[in-house]
Amino acid sequence: MNDFQFQNTTKVYFGKNQLKNLHNEVLKYGNKILIAHGGEFIKNSPLYSKVVNELESNNIQVFELGAVEPNPRHTTVNKGVAMCKKNGIQTVLAIGGGSTIDCCKAIAATSMSESDNIWDLVEGKVKWNNALAVIAMPTIASTGSEMDKSCVIANVDLGIKSGINGELIRPKAAFLDPTNTFSVPARQTACGGYDIMAHLFDMNYFVNSEKYPLQFNVVETLLRIVREQLPVAIKEPTNYEARATMLWAASWALNSFCTSGYKTNAQLHALEQLSSTFDLTHGLGLAIITPKWMKYVLDKDPTTAPDFARFGVNVMGIGDDEDKVEVAYKAIEALQSFIKDELGLPVTLSELGIDDRHFEDMSIKACYGKESLPLAYRVLTREDCLNIYKMCL
Amino acid sequence: MNDFQFQNTTKVYFGKNQLKNLHNEVLKYGNKILIAHGGEFIKNSPLYSKVVNELESNNIQVFELGAVEPNPRHTTVNKGVAMCKKNGIQTVLAIGGGSTIDCCKAIAATSMSESDNIWDLVEGKVKWNNALAVIAMPTIASTGSEMDKSCVIANVDLGIKSGINGELIRPKAAFLDPTNTFSVPARQTACGGYDIMAHLFDMNYFVNSEKYPLQFNVVETLLRIVREQLPVAIKEPTNYEARATMLWAASWALNSFCTSGYKTNAQLHALEQLSSTFDLTHGLGLAIITPKWMKYVLDKDPTTAPDFARFGVNVMGIGDDEDKVEVAYKAIEALQSFIKDELGLPVTLSELGIDDRHFEDMSIKACYGKESLPLAYRVLTREDCLNIYKMCL
Known part of the structure; x- marks a missing residue:
């Protein structure tokens, strides 16, 4: 640590x-x-x-x-x-x-x-x-x-x-x-809740550095709880316990306990140039990008499979299997289905009438003007970023 | 909440x-x-x-x-x-x-x-x-x-x-x-680590009040991590990660996050009159009492079985089964074995040469001088406390 x-x-x-x-x-x-x-x-x-x-x-x-x-x-x-x-x-x-x-x-x-x-x-x-x-x-x-x-x-x-x-x-x-928070409409509730999940993904869940038992497992627990309670908050907007759980989870996903001892950066948040470019909600941008980023990373590097598979089993509740690559792909599908069916959010930019004309600019911004974006599982070049944006169409 | x-x-x-x-x-x-x-x-x-x-x-x-x-x-x-x-x-x-x-x-x-x-x-x-x-x-x-x-x-x-x-x-x-903490001997490491577990049990894990998804699951996660890492710290006293995990877990088991929103009292800590009466380490007293308290509560009230069963499955790693009462008894056995075999601690007072002569006094102190001890799963009368102490012999 x-x-x-x-x-x-x-x-x-x-x-x-x-x-x-x-x-x-x-x-x-x-x-x-x-x-x-x-x-x-x-x-x-x-x-x-x-x-x-x-x-x-x-x-x-x-x-x-x-x-x-x-x-x-x-x-x-x-x-x-x-x-x-x-x-x-x-x-x-x-x-x-x-x-x-x-x-x-x-x-x-x-x-x-x-x-x-x-x-x-x-x-x-x-x-x-x-x-x-x-x-x-x-x-x-x-x-x-x-x-x-x-x-x-x-x-x-x-x-x-x-x-x-x-x-x-x-x-x-x-x-x-x-x-x-009772009066927050379903879509904003979903986007806000997904923002919490993305903080947890980015801070220290999807990283290839050492995983510290305490912090890592608490983060995974928070992810699972948000996965369970967010759909409740969407379906039953005045459900006090669900709203309370989400509100307390939001604070804890960002108040530095979860990241204590980690030195990682936020690749998903860097890639999330959608909201500023197309005036989308930040959480929606993150929701569209995450499964595509996971798939791109997994395609390029199957050694990431155990991490994504673990996420599928422990957070998304899918069945485990010896073939971790297969489980990892199923985990990505499960996340995408969750975003679409349980959160009711679009999962492609086409659904929002957005085409690829700003992707070059976004790739540059995602890399903070440099040639590539470091950290998480692998360095992403501008071309990698561009490819991920294309997958979002 | x-x-x-x-x-x-x-x-x-x-x-x-x-x-x-x-x-x-x-x-x-x-x-x-x-x-x-x-x-x-x-x-x-x-x-x-x-x-x-x-x-x-x-x-x-x-x-x-x-x-x-x-x-x-x-x-x-x-x-x-x-x-x-x-x-x-x-x-x-x-x-x-x-x-x-x-x-x-x-x-x-x-x-x-x-x-x-x-x-x-x-x-x-x-x-x-x-x-x-x-x-x-x-x-x-x-x-x-x-x-x-x-x-x-x-x-x-x-x-x-x-x-x-x-x-x-x-x-x-x-x-x-x-x-x-590298130089802390095995026995003290075990007693200190068990103290952490007992804080978590007492604060809001073994209670019959409503369970808040976020706090309850984080507590369960902390318990599981301590169960996993404490034996490592005992066997490998200079294992930095295990010692670091235990040290950070100790702070988080008592820094009020885990209990946020709960109004419960600490029945195990009230029963723990062993350390002051017999000059034992506090954590050892808690370790001797916990499994007996669980068994006593379960014997009296089988509706507590699902909570103890859940503990067995999610913290102690035993197999689940439809018969929750059976799983609950197995969970208690698993905890007792853990204390004895993995922590290397005595599980009875007889092993320490202690007999029942102070049990009456202890029962009075456990009830803070009143007739009974409220909360957790059931009110414990002085006689209940006495019975639990007898199970510790």
């Missing part, structure tokens, strides 16, 4: 009756708060008025930043920064998905820096060594940003997504109420 | 080359440190001199409290408190097992209180709302005290073990170096 450091300081308030604790968390830092959210849907929800009421009845002054985009733009971050600086706000509360939480982290750091522009921090032009307090209230089980210390921001002018990370922007508190 | 709050702030430095970070953690609080340890074995170890050297070469003044007992006494705590108060010490470092770590937590709280006597804090006579910084360096995989916020102290005058708990005494940092 490689040496590692682990710390996760976020205080989690989990469940139906935790909102009453919000003002105490806020008042640790001051009596002015900025609430960021994605727009009308949240603004008009009972949750939003309950939150505002909880805060205002405790003499906390509420400011509002709406219309945070699904890939939050640096201009939106900067708008929030201006509000925080002008009004002397001490805390930023995100109500929404990973994008809203990421936006708040960026606002928090920039507001305490010398710059009014998050991109100065992203590019390292301005140092930041302080941040406003971030509080997260996720309304979908997905990115796990609520216990994580990084954020991704889009600079549309430059056509780049990048970010900052550090302990200072890890949420001080996260309010995880499964009932806040 | 019940509502819950979760936070664990301890910074973990895991691995072989982390000692260089110690002085930075210490200097956050001041330049005077008290090192507590169990005695000559630690004092003469290369670890101790390396620690002192790391600290002194960074201008940190080291004070020493040796001879901390296996069940740390309140008088020893008070000795440490006097040293901290007299010398203006800011940090307490524990090098040792759970007892040493617990002792340091008690010293940390008392030293910042108005009393010089930990027992005033235990009895609530003196309030404490501050504490010195605690740093833990466990030398055995066992209690998990290094990421936990409670401590147990023995008052020999009163014949009572009790403690305090609170976020202030949770270790600020924990240095987990698997090589520091």
Whole structure:
């Protein structure tokens, strides 16, 4: 096991009756708060008025930043920064998905820096060594940003997504109420849940490095539980236990325990250039790519068969057999069927009316502008990436 | 899932080359440190001199409290408190097992209180709302005290073990170096490892309340991994991966993730009056009791069979069968054989030359002086406890 450091300081308030604790968390830092959210849907929800009421009845002054985009733009971050600086706000509360939480982290750091522009921090032009307090209230089980210390921001002018990370922007508190995810539609539930699975695949499940018994088996267990509970959450959107399981799983898939001791990179996430290129949901992009990536890797290198076979048996619940290559192919089929039939998601780009015209660009981006993408089971060249994208058609 | 709050702030430095970070953690609080340890074995170890050297070469003044007992006494705590108060010490470092770590937590709280006597804090006579910084360096995989916020102290005058708990005494940092556990003898390794298993049994594995898919399955996975890796650590004491797995498992068995959302009490730990009565190791007491408790519960209530059967199949690796009662009894046998053959521990009190003369007293203590012990699968009366102790002979 490689040496590692682990710390996760976020205080989690989990469940139906935790909102009453919000003002105490806020008042640790001051009596002015900025609430960021994605727009009308949240603004008009009972949750939003309950939150505002909880805060205002405790003499906390509420400011509002709406219309945070699904890939939050640096201009939106900067708008929030201006509000925080002008009004002397001490805390930023995100109500929404990973994008809203990421936006708040960026606002928090920039507001305490010398710059009014998050991109100065992203590019390292301005140092930041302080941040406003971030509080997260996720309304979908997905990115796990609520216990994580990084954020991704889009600079549309430059056509780049990048970010900052550090302990200072890890949420001080996260309010995880499964009932806040009841209204997430089936498709978004599926995409969010698949995002959780992809974090687990990428972090340390599908890797050719040594597998540490504790972390590896916990990751496999999380994968199995998500595979079992996600279809329940889709079919029964108000099933509290299924929604609670998904919400807690999302946090744990990204809060650094699972990756402790590992030094791996995320090949599936690098290949997932679909969402930024075609304005798809990130989780859907990952769902389309994963089975094709697995098949491509297995075709090229049958020594990967035991890992994929194990996944099939232990996560997807298929039968085992001595011929691991055969079981591995069946595992890939099982995953594809799961995505299609149980999650109700498209499994090809053709179903979405997307053709191959951007594949060259995507291959370059997938390799971060270099000639190839390292790690996981094998180095993927730009041509490999292109081939995988073609399999997605 | 019940509502819950979760936070664990301890910074973990895991691995072989982390000692260089110690002085930075210490200097956050001041330049005077008290090192507590169990005695000559630690004092003469290369670890101790390396620690002192790391600290002194960074201008940190080291004070020493040796001879901390296996069940740390309140008088020893008070000795440490006097040293901290007299010398203006800011940090307490524990090098040792759970007892040493617990002792340091008690010293940390008392030293910042108005009393010089930990027992005033235990009895609530003196309030404490501050504490010195605690740093833990466990030398055995066992209690998990290094990421936990409670401590147990023995008052020999009163014949009572009790403690305090609170976020202030949770270790600020924990240095987990698997090589520091290489020299732990086979028997202590076995007892420490079994303590981990018992935490998992008691916290939320053997309970008749609802089982939450995520936490329950992670606990089961941890149990399986400990069952697999503990015999390796016993047979190959310098096997880094096995020792690392055990050390990290110990922390995770007690750091509150596994119990999140559960409201259960610890029946096995209540029954474990053997160690305090007969001066046995706590883990050994738990190992002797568990299979007898399972058999007693199963005999009385065959509806518990599916849970014990599941444990047999998923943790102990025995074959499944339609007759769950039969599988459950086989699971108990498998656990008993594991304790005897793979851990090399005694499974009866007779093997230790212990007879039944203290069983009445123990039954009273197990019920905390009341008529019965609630929770887990069934309420156990004092007579039930007595019957279980008799099965241990």
